[in-house]
Amino acid sequence: MNASSAPRSATTRSARHRRPWHTRTALAITTALACLPALAAPAYAFGPGTHTEITEGALQGFQKKSLEAMAAGDLGDGTWGAIRGSDKGTYYPYQTRYHCDDADYLKGGHYPRTRQQATGELLACVQTAVEEFHKAVVAADGLVDSQGGINTKDVNLSSRCKYNDQPGRAKCEVFEHLGRAWHVIEDFYSHSNWTDHSDPKQAIGLTNPPGLQKTTPAPFFTLRAYSNQSTATWEAEATKEIDKTPDLATGCAPQEYEHDDPTHYNDCTGRINHYDTNGKGGLSKEGSRATIDDNGKHAVDVATEDIKRQWKDFQAELLATYPHGRGTKMICALTHDTPTDATCK
Numbered sequence: 001m002n003a004s005s006a007p008r009s010a011t012t013r014s015a016r017h018r019r020p021w022h023t024r025t026a027l028a029i030t031t032a033l034a035c036l037p038a039l040a041a042p043a044y045a046f047g048p049g050t051h052t053e054i055t056e057g058a059l060q061g062f063q064k065k066s067l068e069a070m071a072a073g074d075l076g077d078g079t080w081g082a083i084r085g086s087d088k089g090t091y092y093p094y095q096t097r098y099h100c101d102d103a104d105y106l107k108g109g110h111y112p113r114t115r116q117q118a119t120g121e122l123l124a125c126v127q128t129a130v131e132e133f134h135k136a137v138v139a140a141d142g143l144v145d146s147q148g149g150i151n152t153k154d155v156n157l158s159s160r161c162k163y164n165d166q167p168g169r170a171k172c173e174v175f176e177h178l179g180r181a182w183h184v185i186e187d188f189y190s191h192s193n194w195t196d197h198s199d200p201k202q203a204i205g206l207t208n209p210p211g212l213q214k215t216t217p218a219p220f221f222t223l224r225a226y227s228n229q230s231t232a233t234w235e236a237e238a239t240k241e242i243d244k245t246p247d248l249a250t251g252c253a254p255q256e257y258e259h260d261d262p263t264h265y266n267d268c269t270g271r272i273n274h275y276d277t278n279g280k281g282g283l284s285k286e287g288s289r290a291t292i293d294d295n296g297k298h299a300v301d302v303a304t305e306d307i308k309r310q311w312k313d314f315q316a317e318l319l320a321t322y323p324h325g326r327g328t329k330m331i332c333a334l335t336h337d338t339p340t341d342a343t344c345k
């Protein structure tokens with residue numbers, strides 16, 4: 001498991017552009033529909049702007065521009081909302097821990113990966129989210145000065161935030177890190193079997209992994225609590241939670257690097273796959289898995305519930321970390337488009 005912080009420089013490897021959810025979904029749905037009788041249209045599949053749908057559904061009380069800076073898809077001018085940041089550029093799209101991929105495991109037989117390896121991948125993805133949560137809390141310090149006054153330049157949204165790992169306006173930095181943390185979590189529900197039902201018409205196997213049918217968020221994404229614990233402590237706690245669901249899996253993603261090594265893409269042979277391949281189902285709700293028992297909707301519903309929890313926890317952490325009214329003002333600065341000392345009290 002490698003859960004180190006992301007480097008600031010992009011890899012020089014030529015970028016194989018990661019198709020965004022909606023493009024990949026459209027292809028997957030087309031393929032899936034081609035194999036289904038006319039009446040069996042999918043009830044709900046991850047489609048255009050699913051990250052946006054989840055994030056907007058979770059964030060209440062944000063004004064328009066602030067919500068857009070956090071949750072929008074492509075804005076048409078080469079920028080996007082923070083929640084899409086990890087699907088962009090030449091570094092993040094290829095890192096499994098930013099998308100909760102490669103935690104694949106299937107009991108019985110001779111599966112090429114162990115339960116321990118799968119759990120290690122899940123812990124790497126939790127750690128990524130915890131680190132980004134912490135960076136967002138630190139970046140919030142720049143929103144409000146030590147006297148409790150709003151740093152006007154740091155909250156100005158008159159030009160778009162660019163989520164490119166460069167230091168800039170504090171508000172953009174907070175959103176950038178929250179976007180990376182929350183993207184991991186949203187992807188977990190899309191890419192794992194946490195909320196899924198398996199296909200009752202097929203035997204359980206590589207192309208029909210078990211479904212855990214969970215209706216509440218995963219207990220091991222308690223970013224706020226974990227960010228205040230030592231790595232050893234929270235890893236032990238998260239492992240205990242993951243151990244309660246030994247069938248928990250995400251899929252192997254062939255376009256991502258194995259162990260962050262840019263010279264090796266994942267070899268997904270004989271493993272639960274992320275994508276539908278050769279007419280066989282993958283685990284991601286971007287594909288045919290979404291059409292079983294409304295799995296796509298189940299994943300969106302629980303992901304939205306989780307991001308609601310994450311936003312609540314983030315606000316609580318700001319209030320605890322920045323006393324004497326600073327935390328309250330930071331929350332106002334994040335949710336309001338043109339916050340001032342007069343409008344944020």
Ligand SMILES: [Zn+2]
Pocket residue numbers: 086087098099183187
């Ligand atoms: Zn992703």
